[in-house]
Amino acid sequence: xxxxxxxxxxxxxxxxxxxxxxxxxxxxxxxxxxxxxxxxxxxxxxxxxxxxxxxxxxxxxxxxxxxxxxxxxxxxxxxxxxxxxxxxxxxxxxxxxxxxxxxxxxxxxxxxxxxxxxxxxxxxxxxxxxxxxxxxxxxxxxxxxxxxxxxxxxxxxxxxxxxxxxxxxxxxxxxxxxxxxxxxxxxxxxxxxxxxxxxxxxxxxxxxxxxxxxxxxxxxxxxxxxxxxxxxxxxxxxxxxxxxxxxxxxxxxxxxxxxxxxxxxxxxxxxxxxxxxxxxxxxxxxxxxxxxxxxxxxxxxxxxxxxxxxxxxxxxxxxxxxxxxxxxxxxxxxxxxxxxxxxxxxxxxxxxxxxxxxxxxxxxxxxxxxxxxxxxxxxxxxxxxxxxxxx
Numbered sequence: 001x002x003x004x005x006x007x008x009x010x011x012x013x014x015x016x017x018x019x020x021x022x023x024x025x026x027x028x029x030x031x032x033x034x035x036x037x038x039x040x041x042x043x044x045x046x047x048x049x050x051x052x053x054x055x056x057x058x059x060x061x062x063x064x065x066x067x068x069x070x071x072x073x074x075x076x077x078x079x080x081x082x083x084x085x086x087x088x089x090x091x092x093x094x095x096x097x098x099x100x101x102x103x104x105x106x107x108x109x110x111x112x113x114x115x116x117x118x119x120x121x122x123x124x125x126x127x128x129x130x131x132x133x134x135x136x137x138x139x140x141x142x143x144x145x146x147x148x149x150x151x152x153x154x155x156x157x158x159x160x161x162x163x164x165x166x167x168x169x170x171x172x173x174x175x176x177x178x179x180x181x182x183x184x185x186x187x188x189x190x191x192x193x194x195x196x197x198x199x200x201x202x203x204x205x206x207x208x209x210x211x212x213x214x215x216x217x218x219x220x221x222x223x224x225x226x227x228x229x230x231x232x233x234x235x236x237x238x239x240x241x242x243x244x245x246x247x248x249x250x251x252x253x254x255x256x257x258x259x260x261x262x263x264x265x266x267x268x269x270x271x272x273x274x275x276x277x278x279x280x281x282x283x284x285x286x287x288x289x290x291x292x293x294x295x296x297x298x299x300x301x302x303x304x305x306x307x308x309x310x311x312x313x314x315x316x317x318x319x320x321x322x323x324x325x326x327x328x329x330x331x332x333x334x335x336x337x338x339x340x341x342x343x344x345x346x347x348x349x350x351x352x353x354x355x356x357x358x359x360x361x362x363x364x365x366x367x368x369x370x371x372x373x374x375x376x377x378x379x380x381x382x383x384x385x386x387x388x389x390x391x
Contacts, residue, residue, distance in 0.1 A: 176228050177228060
């Protein structure tokens, strides 16, 4: 990879500029104002209006390859539906274009390997959009653990209690689906909305590659009328012997900031990864709280292209997370929760579409991360007798 001249703005193409893609567009414009990039084009199935550009209009084309060739882009941000990620990434690699690829990078391990191989062969850098991995809190937590602040690590728990209404699952044909038109989607709570909880827990353990995962246990449930899971938990065992448990839901009684908790023999460290906030609790000391800065992943990718700065979320380190995606993909379909164990509630903001709430789930999510236990082990009545998928 040839280093670029840092004085020359890098031409960037954005694939998928609506929905979550609006955040990427705003970030590209921010970096454009800083002189680091130039928005060269947008790939959308339906062209953006002048108001949607958030700045000067640029070239648009629904054909991603044609747009890359037309604009001479050196970097692409891909924020399109999950089933399209692999094909677009391979096209970008064929043009020698570097990538920021939204999570999950692919809906199957085979497609992930296809992306990684294409980028490696082309010498194209590829960063996965796990924004939490840009937090300076992660190396700080790892340093605390390495220094023995909480003693020997007993395990890592992740908790995510979010609220999503019916409209969330109707916003696009692929949302809440396991498959669509014969293609894998795997848009479940563990693999997409709260994927950062899983990825952050793995990163804190130093578990990155597929071979670093030795076993996965899964419990997948759904309260909403969807195909994918919206209330799930997993226990993952790493090669270093760490147990990682994630308990997550989109059917919370109240939305809360997700967190990852590292349990040690003499204390614990809690990281609220969306806030970059860390709480250290250990024997013989009062609680200590720290807040950290965060490195933007697109900025980090630009630094990598300019001076070789290591990527914070390289595609090569996505194998462990993709083992989770593959386990969810190949697991039996999520168990539908009977109407007796969930209740309807108004959507936030008074939207006409309501939401489904599983009473008691907030406490179960917290207990899962605290006790490193699955829902069935915590006595959830709707999880009793559930089949646990083992991978």
